[in-house]
Amino acid sequence: MAHDEHAVTEQIHPKDISWPFWPIVPLYPYSRRRTIRREVIKNTVWTFDQLQGIFYVVVPIRMTVVKLDAGGLLVYAPVAATKECIQLVQELVAEHGDIKYIILPTISGIEHKVFVGPFARCFPNAQVFVAPNQWSFPLNLPLSWLGLPAKRTQVLPEDSSQAPFADEFDYEILKTIDLGLGKFTEVAFFHRRSHTLLVTDAVVSVPEEPPAIVQLEPYPLLFHAKERGSDVVTNNQLNRRKGWERITLLALYFQPSALKVPAWGEVFRDALKAPERSIKAYFGLFPFKWQDNWQMSFHALRGDGRLFVAPVLQTLILNRAPKETLDWADKVASWNFQWVIPCHFDAPIKAQPQQFRQAFSFLEKQPTVSTCLFNSSSYPLPEDDFKILKEIDAGLNKSGIVPPAKEKI
Template sequence: MGSVTDVGTEWYGSDNPADWRWNYWWVVPIYPYGKRRTLYREVVPDTIWTFEQVQGIFYVAVPIRMTVVRLESGGLLVYAPIAPTRECIRWMRSLEDQYGAVKYIVLPTVSGIEHKVFVGPFARRFPQAQVYVAPHQWSYPVDLPLSWLGLPGGRTQRLPDDPAAAPFTDEFDYAILGPIRLGLGNFEEVSLFHRRSRTLLLTDTLVSVPDHPPAITQLDPYPLLFHARDDAFEAIEDTEANRRKGWQRTALFSFYFRPDALDTVTLGQSFRESLRVGDRSRRAFFGIYPFRWKPQWKQSFEALRGNGRPFVAPILQTLILNRNPVATLDWVDKVAQWEFQHIIPAHLDAPLEVEADAFRNAFRFLHPEGDRVTLLPDADFELLRELDVSLSKRGITPPVPPSLKR
C-alpha cells in the first residue's frame, strides 16, 4: 500500500476562465463568486486524491477540500464535494477513466452550508452514484425533504447509524459526531476512516494552519496582498513576503473574526480614508480598509499555528462542541481506536501526519480539569466569548455546562 506523499503531486487545470465558471454562486454569494479554480493533488498513489478550491468573505479566502478514494472493488468514493466546475469535472473524469465510475458521494455535515450547497449539483454530474448524507439534516426556517434541498431524489439517503449497514463498510469505518443541539439547528459531522491507507477524513473538527499560503490561495494572490497592508494607503505589492504576511493575517481573521491584535477603524473614518485613495488598484471594496494591526499580530499567529500541530477551531471550542462535551469525547474515543496515521481535513493544511494520541490531545479542552490545550491566547477569544454570552441569553444556543466555563 502506498504511503502519503510529502506534499503530493499537484496539477492545475485549464488556464481558460470559462473552465472555472460556477453558475450557482448566488446561492451562497461568497468569494470567489462565479469563478473557482481547482487544485488537484494525488495524496496516496493510485488511492487518494484531493481537490481544492478557495472561498471566503471580505477577501478572507481559505481552502476548501474534497477527497476522492479509490475502491478496491472498483470505482470511487467522494467525500465532501466542492463546486463541480468544468475544470473539476475534467479531473474527475480522468480518474473515472482509470479507476471506474463514482459509486458513492458522502455529505459529512449538516450545518456547513459551504459543503451542502455543492452536493446536489455535483451528484447530478454523476447520475450513477449513490448519495449518502449525515443523518440529521436540517434547513431553516422550515425543515424540508432532502429532495427539496437539491439532493437527487431516489438515490439520496441518510447514512445508517450502524456503519455495518453501509455499502462501503468492507473498506471504511465511520463515526458520527452529534447531533449536538444548538437551538436553531444541529451540529453533526461524519468522520470516515479508510482502513487500507490508514487515512482519516474529517470535515471541520480538526485543522492545522500552514506557515506559508496554501498553493490554491496563490493562484489568485490578490486576497493575500489585500490583507498584507497596514492601512488603506499602502500599495498592493506582490512579493513572497507580502503573500506570507497576508496569509497569516487571513488565518487570524478566519479563526477569531476579531483577534486581539486587530484594531478596527470606524466606518466613518474608513470611508473618509477611501476617498483619499487615488490608486484604483487599491480601491477594492471602494477603498474601504477598516483594519489596523497591532505589532503583536505575528505572535498571535505563531500561537495559533503552534508549529503546525492539529487543533480544534476556536469557534468550535467556544460555541459548539462545549455544548455537549460527553458526546464529543465519546466520538473522540471511538475515532482514536482506529489505527490511522494520516488525517485529511476539509480545510487548510493536509495531509496531516497525526496519530491517535495527538488527535485525543486536541480535544482536552473539553475535560473539566483541562485547559485550552492549543495554548491559544485567551485575549483572542474575546469576541467569541461575547457571541457565546449573547446567543445563550437569547436562547439561541444552550448554555455551556458549568464545569467547562472558563
C-alpha cells in the same frame, strides 16, 4: 506519501471554472472557482481544493476522493462541480472506475451541502449518503428539495458495518448537537488500507505558507498584507505570507486581540487616499488596524502545525455537548490512522490518534492526554484572542438564540 499536483495552467477558459449556483451561498470567488487536484497517497487518495471566503478572508475548501479496493471511487464532501473540477475527477474515473459513493458528512455546513446535488448529477450511478438529521433554514425541506437526487440518496446507517463500503471504511457519527436555530454533527471516515482519517470541520492544521489554491489569485493575500487602505503592497512571497497569517486569524477568531477596528471616520479618510477605489478594492475601505504583536497570535495558533479545534467551534458549538464530543473523539482516536485530511486549511497532516484526541482537551477539566506530547508553550490557545467569540456566545445565549454551554467534563 505522494505530493504530485496536476498541472495548473495560467490560461483557462472562463466556462471551465464557472459556478452558476454561487448566489445560493454568495462567497468569494463567487462565479469563478479554480480547482487544484493533488495525489496525496499514490493511486489511492486525492484531494481537490477550491477557495471560499468573505471580505477576502479566503481559505481552502476540500473534497477527498478515495480509490476502492473493489473498483471505483468514494467521494467525501464534494466541492463545486465546475467543468474543470469534473474533468479532473473524470481523469481518475477513467483509470480507477466510476464514482460509486458520494458522502455529505455534515448537516450544518451549507458551504458543503450546496455542492452535493450538482456534483451527484454529474455521476448518475453514484449512491449518495448523508449525515443523519439533515435540516434547512428557514424551512426544514425534504432532501430532494435541496437538490439531492431522491431515488439514490439515503441516510448513513448509525452502524457503520451496515454501509455498503464497510469492508474498507469505518465511520463515526458525532451525536447531533442542538444549537437552537440549527444543529451540528459531523461524520469522520477512516480508510483502513491507507490509514487515513477524513474529517470536515472538527479539526484543522494551519500551514505556514499560503496554500497553493490561495496563491493562484494572490489579491486577497495582498489586500490583507496592507497596514491601511492607502497602501500599495508589492506582490512578493513575504507579503503573501503576511496576508495569509492575518487571513488565518480573521477566519478562526473573527477578531483576534491584536486587531483593532479603527473609527469609521478614520477608515473613510484613509479610503480617499487609496490608489485603488474600485469595487474589487471595496472602494479603498480597510477597517483593520493590526497591533505590533499580531504575529504572536498566529504563531500560537499554528504551533508546530499541530491539529486543533477551530476557536469558533470551541466557543460556539462543541461546548454545547462536551460529553458527546469527547465520546466521539475517543472512538475516532481508537483507529490506527497516520494521516488526517480535514476539509479546510492544511492537508494531509501526519498525525497520530492521540494527537487528534488531544485537540479536544479544551472540553476537559483535567486533560487525559499530556500536553508534553506537543509544544506545550503553544497550547492551549491564548485566552485574549477568544474575547470577541465569547462576547458573541454570551449575546446569543442571553437572547435565547442558542442554549448555554455545558460544564467541562
